[in-house]
Amino acid sequence: MNKLAGFAYTALFxxxxxxLLSLLDVTEAFSETLIIxxxxxxxxxxxxxxxxxxxxxRLPAYVTTVxxxxxxxxLGLGLAGLLNEGELLAYFSGNYASVILxxxxxxxxxxxxxxxxxxxxxxxxxxxxDVVREKQEKALLSAELKLLQAQIEPHFLFNTLSNVxxxxxxxxxxxxxxxxxxxxxxxxxxxxxxxASVTLGEEMAIVRAYLEIQTIRMFDRLEFRFEPPEGEMTxxxxxxxxxxxxxxxxxxxxxKHGIDPSETGxxxxxxxxxxxxxxxxxIIDTGMGIDPNKSxxxxxxxxxxxxxxxxxxxxxxxxxxxxxxxxxxxVTLKILGDLE
Amino acid sequence: MNKSAIIVDxxxxxxxxxxxxxxxxxxxxDIIGTAxxxxxALALATRAQPDVAFLDIHMPGLTGLQVAASLPTKTQIVFVxxxxxxAVEAFQRAAVDYLLKPVTDERLQKTIEKLQSRPAVxxxxxxxxxxxxxxxxxxxxxxxxxxxxxxxxxxxxxxVVYFQSNQKYTDVVTRDKTYVVRQSIKExxxxxxxxxxxxxxxxxxxxxxxxxxxxxxxxxxxxxxxxDRDEQIxxxxxxxxxFKQM
Numbered sequence: 001m002n003k004l005a006g007f008a009y010t011a012l013f014x015x016x017x018x019x020l021l022s023l024l025d026v027t028e029a030f031s032e033t034l035i036i037x038x039x040x041x042x043x044x045x046x047x048x049x050x051x052x053x054x055x056x057x058r059l060p061a062y063v064t065t066v067x068x069x070x071x072x073x074x075l076g077l078g079l080a081g082l083l084n085e086g087e088l089l090a091y092f093s094g095n096y097a098s099v100i101l102x103x104x105x106x107x108x109x110x111x112x113x114x115x116x117x118x119x120x121x122x123x124x125x126x127x128x129x130d131v132v133r134e135k136q137e138k139a140l141l142s143a144e145l146k147l148l149q150a151q152i153e154p155h156f157l158f159n160t161l162s163n164v165x166x167x168x169x170x171x172x173x174x175x176x177x178x179x180x181x182x183x184x185x186x187x188x189x190x191x192x193x194x195x196a197s198v199t200l201g202e203e204m205a206i207v208r209a210y211l212e213i214q215t216i217r218m219f220d221r222l223e224f225r226f227e228p229p230e231g232e233m234t235x236x237x238x239x240x241x242x243x244x245x246x247x248x249x250x251x252x253x254x255x256k257h258g259i260d261p262s263e264t265g266x267x268x269x270x271x272x273x274x275x276x277x278x279x280x281x282x283i284i285d286t287g288m289g290i291d292p293n294k295s296x297x298x299x300x301x302x303x304x305x306x307x308x309x310x311x312x313x314x315x316x317x318x319x320x321x322x323x324x325x326x327x328x329x330x331v332t333l334k335i336l337g338d339l340e
Numbered sequence: 341m342n343k344s345a346i347i348v349d350x351x352x353x354x355x356x357x358x359x360x361x362x363x364x365x366x367x368x369x370d371i372i373g374t375a376x377x378x379x380x381a382l383a384l385a386t387r388a389q390p391d392v393a394f395l396d397i398h399m400p401g402l403t404g405l406q407v408a409a410s411l412p413t414k415t416q417i418v419f420v421x422x423x424x425x426x427a428v429e430a431f432q433r434a435a436v437d438y439l440l441k442p443v444t445d446e447r448l449q450k451t452i453e454k455l456q457s458r459p460a461v462x463x464x465x466x467x468x469x470x471x472x473x474x475x476x477x478x479x480x481x482x483x484x485x486x487x488x489x490x491x492x493x494x495x496x497x498x499x500v501v502y503f504q505s506n507q508k509y510t511d512v513v514t515r516d517k518t519y520v521v522r523q524s525i526k527e528x529x530x531x532x533x534x535x536x537x538x539x540x541x542x543x544x545x546x547x548x549x550x551x552x553x554x555x556x557x558x559x560x561x562x563x564x565x566x567x568d569r570d571e572q573i574x575x576x577x578x579x580x581x582x583f584k585q586m
Binding site: 154155157158159161162163165166167170216217218219221260261262263265290291292299302303306310315320321322323329 | 350351352353354356357377379398400401422423424440441442443481482483484485491492493494495496497498499515516
C-alpha cells in the first residue's frame with residue numbers, strides 16, 4: 001500500500017513539473033512533457049523500490065540513492081524516447097535540454113521524497129519509543145501494585161497478634177516490643193509504597209523489626225545477624241538510596257521458605273558492602289534451600305523485586321540466587337549507580 | 341473418665357497460651373503433652389493415644405493436615421490456624437472443629453462443649469477433607485539449577501525466555517544471559533508446565549508469554565519475535581498448530 005502511494009505521489013509531482021514547464025513555455029507539447037516527466041519519475045521510483053533494499057545492504061545510503069536515481073533517470077529518458085519518438089536515444093542527442101531538466105527535477109524530487117520519508121520514519125521511531133516507555137511505566141506500576149497487595153500477609157499478621165496476646169501476661173516487655181516492631185513494619189509498608197526511595201539504613205531497620213517479630217514466633221529456631229551490624233555501617237552505606245521494600249521481601253522469603261519449613265530452623269545473615277560504584281546486599285540463609293522439582297515458593301516476591309529492579313535500573317542491577325553451603329540459599333543483590 | 345489432649349504448634353508461645361486457656365476453661369482436661377512440629381506430634385500421639393488433638397496447620401515437616409490423617413482413630417481433632425480461608429471453609433463443610441488465632445475464651449468454650457458432647461468425625465470423612473484442602477497442586481519444574489561460567493545459580497522459570505538444545509545439555513536463555521543446565525531438552529519438556537512453556541522445535545522450548553509476534557512463511561514455519569530478546573526463533577512446521585489461532 002505504501003509503495004503504491006509512493007507511485008501516486010510521484011505521478012502528482014511529475015504532473016506538477018509538466019504543468020510548470022508548459023506554463024513557462026520551456027517545452028512545446030504538454031502531453032509530450034508529461035510522458036517524459038512520468039517516465040523518469042516512475043522509473044526512478046521503481047529502481048529505488050526494487051533495487052534499494054538489495055544494493056542498500058552493501059553500499060552506504062547516499063551512494064545507493066545517487067546510483068539508483070541515475071540509473072532510473074537514464075532508463076526513464078530511454079522509455080520516454082521510445083514512447084514519444086519511437087527511438088530509445090531520442091533525448092540523448094541535440095541540445096540535451098531534456099537530460100538537463102531531467103537531472104534537475106530528479107535531484108529535487110528525490111530530495112523532497114527522501115526528506116519526507118526520513119521525517120516519517122523519525123516520527124514512527126518516536127511513537128515506538130513512546131510505546132516502549134509506556135510499557136516500562138506500566139510494568140513498574142503493576143509491580144508496585146502487586147507489592148502493595150502482597151505487603152501485609154494475613155497469616156503473618158494474625159500469628160504475630162496471637163503471640164502478642166500470649167505474651168501480654170507472661171512477658172509484658174516482650175509484648176510491647178513486638179507490638180512496636182509490628183507497628184513499625186505496618187507503618188513503613190504503608191508509607192513507603194508512596195515514597196520513591198528510602199535509605200539502606202531505613203530498610204535495615206524494617207528488616208530488623210521483621211526479624212525480631214519472627215524470632216518471637218519461632219523462638220530458638222531462628223537466629224539472625226547483620227554483617228556489619230547497623231551501628232558499624234559507613235555513612236555512605238547507611239544513606240545509600242534504594243527503592244522501598246526491596247530487601248525486606250527477600251528476607252521474608254528466606255524465613256518463609258527457608259527457615260520456617262525446617263524443623264530445626266536455621267540462621268539468616270544480611271551482608272552489606274560497597275562495591276565499585278555500587279552496593280551489594282547478600283541474604284544468606286541455612287534453611288531448606290530450593291528443590292527445583294517441588295516449589296515455586298517465593299516466586300511472587302522474587303518476581304516482584306526483579307520486576308522493579310528491571311524497571312528502575314535496567315541492566316545496572318542484578319539479582320542472583322545460589323545454593324548456600326552446606327544448606328539453604330544465597331541471594332545476591334547488586335545495584336550500580338544511583339536510583340534515578 | 342477425664343479426657344486427655346495434646347497441643348501441637350510450631351510457635352512455643354502459642355502452645356503455652358492455649359494450654360493456660362484450656363486449664364482455666366476445662367480444668368478436667370488432662371494435657372498429656374505438647375509438640376512443636378508434625379513429626380514429633382505423630383510420635384507423641386502414637387505413644388499417648390490422646391482423646392483430643394489441637395493441631396496447628398502450618399508447621400515445618402508435616403503439616404497439621406498430614407498429621408491429622410495419621411492420628412489414632414479415637415482422637416478428636418481441632419485445627420488451630422491463624423488465617424486459612426480455604427481450609428476453614430472445608431472444615432465448616434465437614435463439621436470438623438477449628439479455632440482461629442488469637443483464640444478467644446468464648447470461641448474456645450464452644451469447642452470444649454462440642455468435644456464433651458460429640459464423637460469424633462469419621463476418619464474417612466477427615467481424610468477426604470484433607471485431600472480436598474491439599475489438592476490441586478500438581479507441581480512442575482519452577483527452578484533450574486544452571487551453570488554460568490564456573491558458578492551455579494538458581495533461575496526462576498519466569499526469567500527464562502527460551503531453552504535451546506546444546507548437545508547433551510540445554511542452554512537457558514534469559515533476558516541478558518545464557519546459562520547451561522545438565523539436562524536434555526526432552527527431559528526438560530517433560531518437567532515444565534505445558535501451559536507456560538511450548539516446545540516449538542526439536543531443539544527449542546519457548547516461554548509462551550515471551551512470544552510477541554508469530555509470522556508464518558510459505559513453508560508453514562513460524563518466525564517468532566520475543567519480548568525480551570532481539571533475535572527471532574523458528575517454530576518448525578510440525579509444531580505450527582500451536583500458533584494457528586494467534
